[in-house]
Amino acid sequence: MSDLRWWLSIARPYLGYFALGILLSVVTVSANMALLAVSGWFLASMAAAGLAAADFNYFTPAALIRGLSIARTGGRYLERLVSHDATLRLLTGLRVWFYRQVEPLSPQQLQGLRSGDLLARVRSDIDTLDNVYLRLLTPAVVALICLGGAVLVLATYSVPVALVNLALLVLAGVALPALVERLGREPGRQGVAIAAELKASVVDAVEGLGELSVFGDLPRRRAEIHELSRRWLAAQARLAHLSGLSGAGVLLLTNLAVLVTAWLMVPLVQGPGLAAVDFAPVVLLVMGCFEAIAQLPGAWQALGQLRAATRRLRAFETLAPNVTDPAEPAPPPEDDTLCFAGVGARHTADGPWALTDLDLTIAPGEHVALVGPSGAGKSTVTQLLLRLMPAERGEIRWGGRPVEAYRSEDLRARLAVVPQKIYLFHATVRDNLLLGNPEADEAAMVEAARLACLHDEILALPEGYDTIVGEEGLKLSGGQIRRLGIARALLRDAPVVIMDEPGEGLDTATAARLRANLAGYLAGRSLLLISHHPGWARLAERVLLLERGRPIASGDHASLMRDCATYRRLASPGLTSPAPLAETACDSLPQAGGECR
Numbered sequence: 001m002s003d004l005r006w007w008l009s010i011a012r013p014y015l016g017y018f019a020l021g022i023l024l025s026v027v028t029v030s031a032n033m034a035l036l037a038v039s040g041w042f043l044a045s046m047a048a049a050g051l052a053a054a055d056f057n058y059f060t061p062a063a064l065i066r067g068l069s070i071a072r073t074g075g076r077y078l079e080r081l082v083s084h085d086a087t088l089r090l091l092t093g094l095r096v097w098f099y100r101q102v103e104p105l106s107p108q109q110l111q112g113l114r115s116g117d118l119l120a121r122v123r124s125d126i127d128t129l130d131n132v133y134l135r136l137l138t139p140a141v142v143a144l145i146c147l148g149g150a151v152l153v154l155a156t157y158s159v160p161v162a163l164v165n166l167a168l169l170v171l172a173g174v175a176l177p178a179l180v181e182r183l184g185r186e187p188g189r190q191g192v193a194i195a196a197e198l199k200a201s202v203v204d205a206v207e208g209l210g211e212l213s214v215f216g217d218l219p220r221r222r223a224e225i226h227e228l229s230r231r232w233l234a235a236q237a238r239l240a241h242l243s244g245l246s247g248a249g250v251l252l253l254t255n256l257a258v259l260v261t262a263w264l265m266v267p268l269v270q271g272p273g274l275a276a277v278d279f280a281p282v283v284l285l286v287m288g289c290f291e292a293i294a295q296l297p298g299a300w301q302a303l304g305q306l307r308a309a310t311r312r313l314r315a316f317e318t319l320a321p322n323v324t325d326p327a328e329p330a331p332p333p334e335d336d337t338l339c340f341a342g343v344g345a346r347h348t349a350d351g352p353w354a355l356t357d358l359d360l361t362i363a364p365g366e367h368v369a370l371v372g373p374s375g376a377g378k379s380t381v382t383q384l385l386l387r388l389m390p391a392e393r394g395e396i397r398w399g400g401r402p403v404e405a406y407r408s409e410d411l412r413a414r415l416a417v418v419p420q421k422i423y424l425f426h427a428t429v430r431d432n433l434l435l436g437n438p439e440a441d442e443a444a445m446v447e448a449a450r451l452a453c454l455h456d457e458i459l460a461l462p463e464g465y466d467t468i469v470g471e472e473g474l475k476l477s478g479g480q481i482r483r484l485g486i487a488r489a490l491l492r493d494a495p496v497v498i499m500d501e502p503g504e505g506l507d508t509a510t511a512a513r514l515r516a517n518l519a520g521y522l523a524g525r526s527l528l529l530i531s532h533h534p535g536w537a538r539l540a541e542r543v544l545l546l547e548r549g550r551p552i553a554s555g556d557h558a559s560l561m562r563d564c565a566t567y568r569r570l571a572s573p574g575l576t577s578p579a580p581l582a583e584t585a586c587d588s589l590p591q592a593g594g595e596c597r
């Protein structure tokens with residue numbers, strides 16, 4: 001019930017449309033039932049008049065029958081029009097609700113969900129909820145109103161006939177579907193869960209097709225997907241079986257109702273109370289009633305699916321965004337001094353610390369490199385600055401204020417980021433570049449590509465800047481993807497630049513050309529360079545060495561090469577320190593300590 005209430009709260013703006021749709025449905029179903037009854041009465045009366053050679057005014061009932069036929073057809077047409085319109089509006093409402101839940105969540109919070117699962121929630125779960133109106137609410141309300149009316153009409157002929165039919169209608173429309181729903185709950189729940197898993201597995205396998213083929217894991221994956229499909233089909237088959245049984249049960253009860261009604265009516269029409277012509281309309285009205293409940297079993301089944309889909313979607317309500325904007329944000333910073341004071345951060349609430357005791361100040365225009373082995377916590381610093389995760393300990397200040405004082409969007413607008421993993425959209429080179437700055441003109445875009453040493457290679461592509469790069473940049477080399485990511489960031493023209501492993505996948509000559517170009521571009525901008533290779537650290541005036549989430553030394557590249565064995569090892573992997581250089585304990589070296597001023 002609480003699920004239905006939640007659904008109603010989302011559907012509130014469209015309830016007027018739903019009410020109109022239901023009203024039109026009531027008109028259609030009542031017209032259909034009345035048409036059956038009046039036609040029965042009309043035929044019986046005509047036959048009786050013919051047998052008795054009596055006069056009979058057939059104009060009025062004929063007009064009534066025509067009127068009811070028009071009401072049924074017109075009502076059905078208008079009902080479809082209104083309910084489809086209402087359904088599409090509701091779909092919009094549900095999608096907007098879902099995006100509102102997902103949008104503030106950070107990538108970390110969503111990473112527990114596989115992309116296929118997220119897709120399943122956006123598509124099938126929302127579509128299931130979208131069906132609530134057509135498959136659940138409308139049949140239930142229409143049955144309640146129309147059948148209530150029909151039973152009252154039956155009672156005017158015979159109370160026992162009305163009561164017997166009421167009991168049989170409750171059996172066919174409520175008890176039987178409720179039983180079927182109960183029996184179908186488990187396969188229904190399994191069906192929704194397996195369908196989501198199947199979608200996620202297929203998306204996963206298609207995305208990793210290359211790896212699966214190379215490592216020969218394709219047959220195992222295929223078998224897994226096959227098994228999931230088999231289980232999904234088995235769940236569907238069980239549901240179909242139940243639905244078939246329920247259909248048969250309703251049909252059986254319909255025939256029983258007709259038989260019992262006929263059996264009860266025969267003595268009544270032979271007596272003084274009712275005329276013989278009353279027999280046909282009553283029996284036909286009973287048939288009409290059972291026709292009207294035909295959709296109720298489906299409504300009960302929809303109830304089970306609604307529960308499962310609602311639970312999966314509402315799971316997002318409990319995920320509070322890990323970074324929220326203040327109610328009264330400070331204006332965007334004018335000074336780009338960045339300061340980390342005693343910062344500690346974790347990616348999950350109970351996980352290990354990715355960063356501890358980070359003290360670092362970057363003055364506007366200063367270039368600082370974070371160097372450290374894999375897993376040292378370098379990329380975590382970027383995520384903190386991008387406000388994708390909060391600092392659990394210490395404080396991060398930007399322009400003298402804690403970052404929590406600003407809107408995340410305002411801070412991100414001052415950042416150009418080359419992330420460690422560059423995502424390219426299945427779009428043209430131009431579109432992917434302009435993501436950095438959609439307002440940029442052609443000249444600025446070409447200049448950014450030149451600075452990233454990519455312009456000539458783009459021109460060599462079949463359609464130059466208009467070449468589609470393929471999914472995740474499939475048609476480009478790893479080094480080209482990286483430089484496209486760099487060009488995209490340069491195009492942003494932001495005062496603070498973060499580059500995470502900009503040299504990854506580049507040959508020595510290209511990397512040297514790129515470094516030379518970047519040196520010019522970066523003059524006057526702040527730079528936070530992240531690399532586990534000190535070669536790139538030459539771009540920075542100051543280097544901070546991180547190990548296991550802790551800063552262990554700072555200085556310029558040359559002094560660290562001279563004094564810090566850990567740094568030397570990173571600079572020349574595979575080489576042990578030459579004998580004359582002592583294994584200096586790096587954490588005894590000067591560090592960038594202190595508080596934010």
Ligand SMILES: Nc1ncnc2c1ncn2[C@@H]1O[C@H](COP(=O)(O)OP(=O)(O)OP(=O)(O)O)[C@@H](O)[C@H]1O
Pocket residue numbers: 108111347348351353354372373374375376377378379380381420532
């Ligand atoms: N999304 C995440 N969820 C949980 N733990 C994470 C997540 N991202 C990183 N970590 C953990 O946080 C620690 C620091 O990771 P981080 O990516 O900052 O290291 P890094 O120095 O950038 O490494 P690399 O050079 O390999 O990119 C690691 O122990 C890592 O396992």
